[in-house]
Amino acid sequence: METILKIIKYQLRDVLRSKWLIAYLLFFLLLTYGLFRFAGDDSRVIISLMNVVLIIIPLVSCIYGTIYFYNSKEFILFMLSQPIERSTLYTGMWLSIAISLSVSFIIGITVPYLLLGQVNVQNLYTFALLAASGILLTFIFSSAAFLVAVTNSDKARGFGISLLLWLFYAVVFDGIILFTMISFNDYPLETPALIATLLNPIDSARVLILLKLDISALMGYTGAVFQKFFGNMLGILIAIFSLILWIALPFVTGLKLFKGKDL
Amino acid sequence: MLTALKIFFFCFFFLFANLNYVFAKDIFVGKGEKHLTAASALKAAEDGDRIFIKGGYYSECPIIIDKSVSIIGIDNPVFDALSKDEGFIIRADNVTIKGITIQNSGISYIEDKAAVKLESVSNCVIEENILLNNFFGIYLSKVSNSAVKKNRIKASNLKETASGNGIHLWNSNNIIIENNSIEGHRDGIYFEFVKKGEIKSNISYKNLRYGLHFMFSDSCYYAGNTFKENGAGVAVMYTKKVTMTDNLFVDNWGSASYGLLLKEISDSEVYGNKFTRNTIGLYSEGSNRVKIYRNDFNQNGWAVRLMANSVDNVFSKNNFIGNSFDVATNSQQHYNKFINNYWDNYKGYDLNKDGKGDIPFRPVRLYSMIVANTPTALIFLRSLFVDVLDVAERALPSITPKTLTDEAPLMRKRL
Amino acid sequence: MIEINNLHKNFGKLKALSDIDVTFKKGDITAIVGPNGSGKTTLIKIILGLVRRTSGTIRYNGKDINGCSYRSDIGYMPQSPNYPDNLNAAELIEMLKDIRGKKESLDLELIELFQLSGEMKKSIRNLSGGTKQKINAAIAFLFNPALLILDEPTAALDPISSSYLKDKILKENHNGKAVILTSHNMYDIQELSNDIVFLMEGKIFFRGSPNQLMNRNGYENLERAVAGLMKELFDGNDSKNN
Numbered sequence: 001m002e003t004i005l006k007i008i009k010y011q012l013r014d015v016l017r018s019k020w021l022i023a024y025l026l027f028f029l030l031l032t033y034g035l036f037r038f039a040g041d042d043s044r045v046i047i048s049l050m051n052v053v054l055i056i057i058p059l060v061s062c063i064y065g066t067i068y069f070y071n072s073k074e075f076i077l078f079m080l081s082q083p084i085e086r087s088t089l090y091t092g093m094w095l096s097i098a099i100s101l102s103v104s105f106i107i108g109i110t111v112p113y114l115l116l117g118q119v120n121v122q123n124l125y126t127f128a129l130l131a132a133s134g135i136l137l138t139f140i141f142s143s144a145a146f147l148v149a150v151t152n153s154d155k156a157r158g159f160g161i162s163l164l165l166w167l168f169y170a171v172v173f174d175g176i177i178l179f180t181m182i183s184f185n186d187y188p189l190e191t192p193a194l195i196a197t198l199l200n201p202i203d204s205a206r207v208l209i210l211l212k213l214d215i216s217a218l219m220g221y222t223g224a225v226f227q228k229f230f231g232n233m234l235g236i237l238i239a240i241f242s243l244i245l246w247i248a249l250p251f252v253t254g255l256k257l258f259k260g261k262d263l
Numbered sequence: 264m265l266t267a268l269k270i271f272f273f274c275f276f277f278l279f280a281n282l283n284y285v286f287a288k289d290i291f292v293g294k295g296e297k298h299l300t301a302a303s304a305l306k307a308a309e310d311g312d313r314i315f316i317k318g319g320y321y322s323e324c325p326i327i328i329d330k331s332v333s334i335i336g337i338d339n340p341v342f343d344a345l346s347k348d349e350g351f352i353i354r355a356d357n358v359t360i361k362g363i364t365i366q367n368s369g370i371s372y373i374e375d376k377a378a379v380k381l382e383s384v385s386n387c388v389i390e391e392n393i394l395l396n397n398f399f400g401i402y403l404s405k406v407s408n409s410a411v412k413k414n415r416i417k418a419s420n421l422k423e424t425a426s427g428n429g430i431h432l433w434n435s436n437n438i439i440i441e442n443n444s445i446e447g448h449r450d451g452i453y454f455e456f457v458k459k460g461e462i463k464s465n466i467s468y469k470n471l472r473y474g475l476h477f478m479f480s481d482s483c484y485y486a487g488n489t490f491k492e493n494g495a496g497v498a499v500m501y502t503k504k505v506t507m508t509d510n511l512f513v514d515n516w517g518s519a520s521y522g523l524l525l526k527e528i529s530d531s532e533v534y535g536n537k538f539t540r541n542t543i544g545l546y547s548e549g550s551n552r553v554k555i556y557r558n559d560f561n562q563n564g565w566a567v568r569l570m571a572n573s574v575d576n577v578f579s580k581n582n583f584i585g586n587s588f589d590v591a592t593n594s595q596q597h598y599n600k601f602i603n604n605y606w607d608n609y610k611g612y613d614l615n616k617d618g619k620g621d622i623p624f625r626p627v628r629l630y631s632m633i634v635a636n637t638p639t640a641l642i643f644l645r646s647l648f649v650d651v652l653d654v655a656e657r658a659l660p661s662i663t664p665k666t667l668t669d670e671a672p673l674m675r676k677r678l
Numbered sequence: 679m680i681e682i683n684n685l686h687k688n689f690g691k692l693k694a695l696s697d698i699d700v701t702f703k704k705g706d707i708t709a710i711v712g713p714n715g716s717g718k719t720t721l722i723k724i725i726l727g728l729v730r731r732t733s734g735t736i737r738y739n740g741k742d743i744n745g746c747s748y749r750s751d752i753g754y755m756p757q758s759p760n761y762p763d764n765l766n767a768a769e770l771i772e773m774l775k776d777i778r779g780k781k782e783s784l785d786l787e788l789i790e791l792f793q794l795s796g797e798m799k800k801s802i803r804n805l806s807g808g809t810k811q812k813i814n815a816a817i818a819f820l821f822n823p824a825l826l827i828l829d830e831p832t833a834a835l836d837p838i839s840s841s842y843l844k845d846k847i848l849k850e851n852h853n854g855k856a857v858i859l860t861s862h863n864m865y866d867i868q869e870l871s872n873d874i875v876f877l878m879e880g881k882i883f884f885r886g887s888p889n890q891l892m893n894r895n896g897y898e899n900l901e902r903a904v905a906g907l908m909k910e911l912f913d914g915n916d917s918k919n920n
Contacts (some may be wrong), residue, residue: 078759082774091870168648206645210644210645216540217542217564217587219516219517226641262728
């Protein structure tokens, strides 16, 4: 555990100096600043920001995580010739990436918010929810990226799979489920629909924010399961739990494979 | 003209009442007074007398007022109907009840038991009373030229059937309902067959069914009220010539809940209202020639749901901001007009700088049509896939109504 | 010091190493020699735990090499090192110190010899290949390891640095350290090692001193002797295949 913290310490020093990460920070900084400046209404800003968070964060986490892992190939060899456990190194590297991406994102959105936004209880809560979702998605998709990199020795292939993974969860998944729903219109679909959203971390994060942002619309749905889910803390708890599971699952799988991998 | 007439009537009755006071006497009720009960004072009173009731607890309900007297509380006297009877039953004209707390009128499934009941009278004033835990609060039946003002009415029954309305009007005319607060009743304010009613600056909230339930009441006017967190919002139905202005419809949530329901309303006006965080902001069914303008629709699930049997309504200069859906409908055909509204979802441009977008806006999303058919699809709100679908549909409309467009949407929000 | 018994390694169907029995002793400088793809790097990586064995036992000082603690006794110099782009060498060394928790003095001799002190604060990204290799070598010796594993140590070094490094290897060996190295440069091996393991197609074909190898076929230098051995084995294979 102590060694993990040491690895994170030095890795963060490395990653936080990387120009990609600085670009990522600037992206959120400029975007959020621009939104607060020109979109006017604060709730409007949060809606726009939510769209970006749900799309860009998984994409960048996927790509950056994969590239980082491949580029660290020799460094991994070097580190593992030291008295360091594989699990320690893997965990340390992943946390470094996830933390540094999260930090960039948080600074990028928070600074303009504090400068230009109207900080009040209502909107602080939604903002915090958005920030938390962004962090969870960063952890999820960077751990997925590591898993992809561990299972594919070929860089180009791994990179491609990473992109497809993003495309699948960001767009294709919802399309498939939506068309399935429309075709099975006559059946009770609430429970399957809820399960489906839990099977996609981007959807879970989206629902988590919807619970705050669009509760007026969600409460308009007649189904008892939805009402129960959206009407109280249960929905929030289930969504958060599923997101945490989504972090743990690829991470543990990747770690297990990494332990047995020939480097 | 109408208002002038109203003022005239009011002045006239006011004079009449004053004349009466010249010969009137004051009677006091309470500990240490000649009369210990209101009933005994009423027996001794004549038309035009004032009965002052001192602070204390009175369990003599029901009290039947059959003389034109004023009953005025001093230091908050409490009348308790002990969950059996009614509070005050007014059967004479020119009665005032003021500054009294009335509580626990009995629940009945046969009879509408009320804290204050007015039957077939006129020129009465019910003001500054506190009504707690009553079945019905203030009940007016065949009443005219009267006012209900500044009362605080609160009940806490959880079942609709065990709960009556806060202020209930039936078959009355020329009534002013002003500055009351009503909480926790079945309907906050109930209007049926009322003519020339005015509902102003009331707060009606957390009522089990409607904040305002309004039917067959032509030429009425309501303004500056707040309707908040009511079970089903506000329903205005089967009426002509209603004016609804400067009201606040807020936080009315539920599967059958709207800020404002317009059902078979015609030739009416809805302007200057704020619809905020309702499941449906404004729901229009079978309503015709209603002008809806200068309203703010903020953060509603559906800002407007417009059924195809609504015709010739005009929406103009409204602000639509932060709603999950701007407009939903149930048909491809449409005969309503949207013009010069501000839509935060509008992505057009304004080359000639006249403040209006050069390309029309289609407020009905394909996704809202999908949700109408497959309600479960609601769970994909704000998903990238759905946004992509909407963009495609806006480019090549095929399912959404072609005629439902705002030809000249505002570029900036109307202030 | 390291005792390997009955070691097998398969990459899928490919047998990278089969039935390896070998020990590396304290005080030896063992060169692992063989053609490309013979399994040299695989063997080193298995000793380091970077590649997982298919079967067999590897003991370090009598204990199987599970876990990672035995690696604190090893200094490893990889063939093509790569370090985080945005750290400098000083930070890299600081990190290793931190992770190993070493408090006693470090062996900084190579850093002095290679005159690296001026490069320590530069981002590693901006250093030349040769300088990186020097840092790589310096780090291998840094913690006074009991066992040095050097993969092509002199490749990419200029002649002066190369000779410094070889002197250092001999010196540390003299101090009682075991050394395992690979090299394509047979003159270096002749100069450094007293022990040779010849690998081909994942099997050990020769184990002995350089002199024994040269005497075997009467060659005068090691390069010729190794070439001769390879040729012999290739021919033998061909005749077997035919």
